[in-house]
Amino acid sequence: MVDPRVMQQLAPEGVLRAAINFGNPVLAQRGAGGEPQGVSVELAKALAEVLGVELQLITFEAAGKVFAALAEDAWRVAFLAIEPVREQQIAFSAPYVEIKGTCLVAMDSSLTHVAQLDAPGRRIAVGQSAAYDLYLSRTLKHAELVRAPTSAAAVDWFVEQELDAAAGVRDFLRTQVSAQRRLLEDDFMTIRQAMAVPVAHAAAAAFVKSFVERQIANGSVKRGLLASGQSAELQAT
Structure with missing residues (x-):
């Protein structure tokens, strides 16, 4: 009982x-x-x-x-x-x-690893108040977070606004890979x-x-x- x-x-x-x-x-x-x-x-x-x-x-x-x-x-x-x-x-x-958090970038981006993300002038799309938004808000010192209403919208904003990256769940971002987009090689967090x-x-x-x-x-x-x-x-x- x-x-x-x-x-x-x-x-x-x-x-x-x-x-x-x-x-x-x-x-x-x-x-x-x-x-x-x-x-x-x-x-x-x-x-x-x-x-x-x-x-x-x-x-x-x-x-x-x-x-x-x-x-x-x-x-x-x-x-x-x-x-x-x-x-x-x-x-x-x-x-x-346990899910890995990483970033989607343009195929011709110079970014290959998450350690390169935090630099002045970099703009990263995230889903507002998602776990990776909260984590990146605490840890990034130089890059700017651009907060979309949802995680899926963050990918759209990354493309439409020509941002440097879209942060999110690796498994979902993998479905967004194309001839124009690829994933970074490593992860910035375990969710x-x-x-x-x-x-x-x-x-x-x-x-x-x-x-x-x-x-x-x-x-x-x-x-x-x-x-x-x-x-x-x-x-x-």
């Missing part, structure tokens, strides 16, 4: 409200009919089943919008990258997926994706932490990745 405190914090009306972020296509995608699918959706379904409650998926186009909706109590569990800026308001589980609950919900946080550990151990995360066309190697260990 689930602790009543957990039930109150995760599904107070008998419904688990889970935020699904389409901004990271590794974790969530739209199905043929537009319905959410992907590993984060499968984890949300499994958690609702364990709790014995209904599941309501609340979709967002970017991680920053998921985080902003926390103040409105729009969701009780979400799927976000672990970031120090967010930890003041969010309690994270251990990561269930650790986790389940998240409001920091005040301590009982729920402990429950979700244990739940994620079980989902990794029993192979559910790996199956969710494979079913949505992702690499099983992305699963955290």
Whole structure:
């Protein structure tokens, strides 16, 4: 039987409200009919089943919008990258997926490695408030970040505004490679994706932490990745 405190914090009306972020296509995608699918959706379904409650998926186009909706109590569990800026308001589980962050550049760009990005005059497109935006905001000293509303839009802005690079998830940026565009050879960060609950919900946080550990151990995360066309190697260990 689930602790009543957990039930109150995760599904107070008998419904688990889970935020699904389409901004990271590794974790969530739209199905043929537009319905959410992907590993984060499968984890949300499994958690609702364990709790014995209904599941309501609340979709967002970017991680920053998921985080902003926390103040409105729009969701009780979400799927976000672990970031120090967010930890003041969010309690994270251990990561269930680890994703590399890198940059897309023009084929004729002089850039080959991420260490070359931080130079005066460089302009890099990012999805606003995405994990890599937060990371690059802390670490870049000279380059300018140009913030697009979503990660996909960042690639469009990079092309349209002839910026130096577009930062993002390597797996997604790989789909944007063409005769005119290529990826840098290395990564600037490892993005650790986790389940998240409001920091005040301590009982729920402990429950979700244990739940994620079980989902990794029993192979559910790996199956969710494979079913949505992702690499099983992305699963955290």
